[in-house]
Amino acid sequence: MNESLSAQLNNPKTVRAWCMYDWAISVYNLVITTTFFPIYFLGVTKSAYGENTVPFLGREFKNTSLYDYTLSFAYLAIALLLPILTSIADSRGNKKKFMQFFCYLGGLACIGMFWFGGGKPSVEWGLTCFIFATIGYVGSLVFYNSYLPEIAKPEDQDRISARGFSMGYVGSVLLQLIGFGLVIYFSGNGDETSGPLFTFLLTGFWWIGFAQITFAQLPEPKAPPVTGKNVWVAGFQELKKVWTQVKKLVVLKWFLIAFFFYSMGVQTVMLAATLFGQQTLGLPADKLIITVVLIQLVAIPGAIIMSRLSAKYGNVTVLMGVVLIWIVICFSAYYTAVLKENGNFVEYHFYGLAVLVGLVMGGVQSLSRSTYSKLMPPTNDTASFFSFYDVTEKIAIVIGTFAFGYIDEIFGMKHSALLLAVFFVLGVGALVITRNKEKQVRKALQAQLNTADV
Known part of the structure; x- marks a missing residue:
């Protein structure tokens, strides 16, 4: 780590600026992906075509499945791009510039969604903006995450x-409430489309605007000498080099395996929860928006509680408990859908699930990021290691969202919930192995220390 960055460790201004980007960017994940866009997309396509089947690129799709496939494509694109981008950033020392580029790409794409609608909507336009917004969101996060070990000491990460996650939840809930107010205002005047469209517009301006606070304070890593490497292949070579190191670090290896499996479930649940509530349970848009706000409010103390529990019991042990709760959530979602089919569904069943999701949602993301950061070996190539982490997560999302949409299209969404439970079971199994390997490594290190003392 160079001197300019080491001087920034636990610097209050730098930490605040870094956390502020969570405030700026989290509105996309909540307002666009989780709430308003899926509700708007399902509503406007059903209104335009009279059913849940949507023509797209010469073929007809179930609208919920098309939404999942679009997400899967976006995450596949970014998974392929990330190695190239981090290679350029590492070789030129300009990770902040790439973080800015993806911020502006995503923010402008959100603004572009304002023109998605009217009559039979241009599905291609709306989904293209959605794809670029997702790429901007994910692309900037990899560079944002890679700053964590450069601004915080290991014991404070x-x-x-x-x-950071807590600030993101507060900011996104605030804009969520503003969007909800816009929806109520325009709906009261018989306009069902302007509320979400203006919310898309505000999201883009919010993201770009508040990010300026981060960009003004966040340090730019010192550029290393340009080696003449082909940046188009160097990134993949870096991933291979990282994987070579990971294979030797048995605890980190098994953690990444666990992370891969449970990320298939976590991210898909978060991305598809609104679809499940609207399509499978038939909940109206206003109640879904309130439910998502409830999830975010519960997630704030949830992330803090998980952080404190990890300090007492260890990250891996707490993650095991969190993933077990996710398994309960998946089976409960299936049971709730069965109750709906039998006419015994009560809305409070869904609200109870929402509270449970909120409690573990922030904790699993925050703990996963900091656990990986602490398990990493000492290195200056933090962007490469976090690129590996992000590519692992994005490939998991590609598989998770595609599988969820495919099962939904063939068997129905309640069966997709059972599929996610399988991913979580595999994840918790790998976490058990991770914890055992961690104990073995600590025992071996203690034995070495005892031998040295003798």
């Missing part, structure tokens, strides 16, 4: 990571 759990706390600062949780602080």
Whole structure:
């Protein structure tokens, strides 16, 4: 780590600026992906075509499945791009510039969604903006995450990571409430489309605007000498080099395997929860928006609680408990859908699930990020290691969202919930192995220390 960055460790201004990007960017994940866009997309396509089947690129799709496939494509694109981008950033020392580029790409794409609608909507336009917004969101996050070990000491990374997530939840809930107010205002005047469209517009301006606070303070890593490497292949070579190191670090290897499996479930649940509530349970848009706000409000103390529990019991042990709760959530979602089919569904069943999701949602993301950061070997190539982490997560999302949409298209969405439970079971199994390997490594290190003392 160069001197300019080491001087920034636990610097209050730098930490605040880093956390502020969570405030700026989290509105996309909540307002666009989780709430308003899926509700708007399902509503406007059903209104335009009279059913849940949507023509797209010469073929007809179930609208919920098309939404999942679009997400899967976006995450596949970014998974392929990330190695190239981090290679350029590492070789030129300009990770902040790439973080800015993806911020502006995503923010402008959100603004572009304002023109998605009217009559039979241009599905291609709306989904193209959605894809670019997702790429901008994910692309900037890899560079944002890679700053964590450069601005915080190892013992403070759990706390600062949780602080970032908490700020993100507060900011996104605030804009969520503003969007909800816009929807109520325009709906009261018989306009069902302007509320979400203006919310898309505000999201783009919010993201770009508040990010300026981060960009003004966040340090730019010192550029290393240009080696003449082909940046188009160097990134993949870096991933291979990282994987070579990971294979030798048995605890980190098994953690990444666990992370891969449970990320298939976590991210898909978060991306598809609104679809499940609207399509499978038939909940109206206003109640879904309130439910998502409830999830975010519960997630704030949830992330803090998980951080404190990890300090007492260890990250891996707490993650095991969190993933077990996710398994309960998946089976409960299936049971709730069965109750709906039998006419015994009560809305409070869904609200109870929402509270449970909120409690573990922030914790699993925050703890995963900080656990990986602490398990990483000492290195200056943090962007490469976090690129590997992000590519692992994005490939998991590609598989998770595509599988969810495919099962939904063939068997129905309630069966997709059972599929996610399988991913979580595999994840918790790998976490058990991770914890055992961690104990073995600690025991071996203690034995070495005892031998040295003798």
